Amino acid sequence: MRRLAVAVTAMLLSGAQEVPRADILIRGGTVATGDAAPFTGDVAIRGDRILAIGPRLDLPAARVIEAKGMLVAPGFIDPHTHAEGDLLATDAAARLVPQFLMQGVTTVMIGNDGGGAVDVGATLASAATRPVGVNYGAHVGFGAVRRAVLRDADRAPSPAELARMRSLVADAMCAGARGLSTGLFYAPQSFATIGEVVSVAAEAGRRGGIYDSHIRDESSYSIGLQAAIAEAIEIGRRASTPVNIAHIKALGVDVEGQAGAVIAQVEAAQAASQRVTADQYPWDASGTSLVAALVPRWAQDGGRGAMLARFDDAAAMARMRPEMIENLRRRGGAAKLLVTAGPEGTTGRTLAQIAAAMRSHPVDAAIAVIRRDDPAVASFNQSEADIAAFMVRPWVMTGSDAxxxxxxxxxxxxxxxxxxxxxxxxxxxxxxxRASAALAADTLRIEGRGRLVPGHYADIVVLDPRRYRERADYAQPRRLSEGVEWVLVNGRIAVARAKLTGVAAGRALPAKPTGGCA
Structure with missing residues (x-):
């Protein structure tokens, strides 16, 4: 198909009259290819591929989409989501993932932050029997691997256990994983030493994968932001794998303003020929759980049951409560933590409001809520200056951390x-x-996507640049975005005239390991 597309483009440029018929012609839009400056032109699609691109394509087509005044771009690639629940669901409507399609996102990554299933092969195979709305790739999660071998224990693996962890990662990479993800901030991953992580990550590196990390500390919880960035870079260097820093940020009052120092660290590594990138979401509130935000990692040793038992242990609480108070200070106080999904009566309220209703200290209120369940929280803890500083760097791609x-x-x-x-x-x-498509394709080794190039897969978004905006906010977080008029996934129309068509044209995208597989 790529040879045909190149030939068609050459014929069009030479003025030849007989050219293949396109299935779809997107005409007269502002075309942004992912690399070059935008220009006014046309995009022709045949089957699941881009047939030709040019300022004016005199090409017959079965269907013409008029795009004057619209931005025509490669379908966006979200490098960091937690969309497994939707993409693997039995509910066909959930698998369409309209929250992504209505933003023009046509490819997502799952298995981030060390999560996801160890059996990456099964995750990728699901799309064959349960059609999906977007393409997806998967990382193998360090947390899932460590839990499979060590459960929730705060201890080092034995040589045999470490070998088992490495074997699980090797198997996942050979089954199509695109890299190893970690969430070293979260227990039980936080119990791992750098040496343990390097040993496991090297299995991804041997097979062409990346090291994608929610770093050990984005704030001042343990080793601090800059030391955690240095650790991620060191892991990549020692494991011989590219590094992607997940949802890069300076989180909390203690590290506000450190974006410049972090940028200098990353660019020093790049100057030393190391491949380091990052993804970022454009919001000043991060998302985590109340346990992760406030409960010390030592108190999570052994899992939820052990943690709840420590809440009833006077000696443990004498140690834990001051640490939880300090963690709350790092987050900017109880008014900065908004419960976004939690037990009845908590969703949509800040921890300060919950504590006031209970007439208790915020930490005591947090413990009372956690006893019922561990709620998701939005934590308002980033400065606009830091967000902007990261966003303009050419190695930072758009992501959602959905x-x-x-x-x-x-x-x-x-x-x-x-x-x-x-x-x-x-x-x-x-x-x-570029930040929303091409850079992610390059970072994740997603071939044939992320750019409008003849021969590439026809993942394309046509959006109204004047109307394209988010409608979701913290009060109504599930409102679909607006302004996307058309979306093509693998050449099939998934959004037409700003409406979902119901077409599930996505595909699983297994990576091709570069070596080390039978």
Whole structure:
């Protein structure tokens, strides 16, 4: 197909009259390829591929989409989501994932933050029998691997256990994983030493995978932000794998303003020929759980049951409560933690409001809530200056960290366009499209996607640049974005005239290991 597309383009440029018929012609839009400056032109699609691109394609087509005044771009690629629940669901409507399609996202990654299933092969095979709305790739999660071997224990693995962990990662990479993800901030992953992580990550590196990490500390909980960045870079260097820093940020009052220092660390590694990238969502509130935000890691040793038992242990609480108070200070106080999905009566309320209703200290209120369940929270703890500093770097791609209850799931790409391209003009159209498509394709080794190039898969978004915006907010986080008029996934129309068509044209995208597989 690529040879045909190149030949068609050459024929069009030479003025030849007999050219193949296109299935779809997108005509007269502002075309942003993912690399070059936007231009006014046409895009022709045949089957699941892009047939030709040019300022004016005199090409017969079965269907013409008029795109004058619209931005035509490669379908966006979200490098960091938690969309497993939807993509693997029995519910066909959930598997369409409209929250992504209505932003123009056509490919997502799952298995981030060390989560996801160890059996990556089964995860990728699901799309064959349960059609999905977007393409997806998967990482193998360090947390899932460690839990499979050590459960929730705070201890080092034995040589035999470490070998088992490495074997699980090797198997996952050979089954199509694109890398190893970690969430070293979270128990039980936080119990791992750098040597343990390097040993396991090396199995991904041997097979061409990346090391994608929610770093050990984005704030001042343990080793501190800059030391955690240094650790991620060191893991990549020692494991011989590219590094991607997940949802890069400076989180909390203790590290506000450190974006410049982090940028210098990353770019020093790049200058030393190391491949380091990052993804970022354009919101000032992060998303986590109340346990992760407040409960010390030592108190989570052994899992939820052991943690709850410590709440009833006077000696453990004498140690734990001051640490929880300090963690709350790091987060900016109880008014900065908004429950986005939790037990009845807590969702949509801040921890300060919950504590006031209980007439108790915020930490005591948090423990009372956690006893019922561990709620998802939005934590308002980033400065606009730090967000902007990261966003303009050429190695930072757009991502959502899509998770329950946070508006970033339904609005990250649209918000970035609306706020940082159209209103604040921090970045231009070409930079937005590159950060939202091409850079992720390069980082994750997703071949044939992320750019409008003849021969590439026809994952394409046509959006109204004046209307493209997020509608989701913290009060109504599940509102679909608006302004996307057309979306093609593998050449099939998934969104037409701003409406879902119900077509599930997505595919699983297993990576091809570069070596070390039978």
């Amino acid at each position: 998770s329950t209850g946070h508006p970033r799931t339904f609005g990250s790409f649209a918000r970035k366009w609306r706020l940082y391209v159209r209103e604040r003009r921090l970045i231009d159209t070409a930079s937005f499209v």
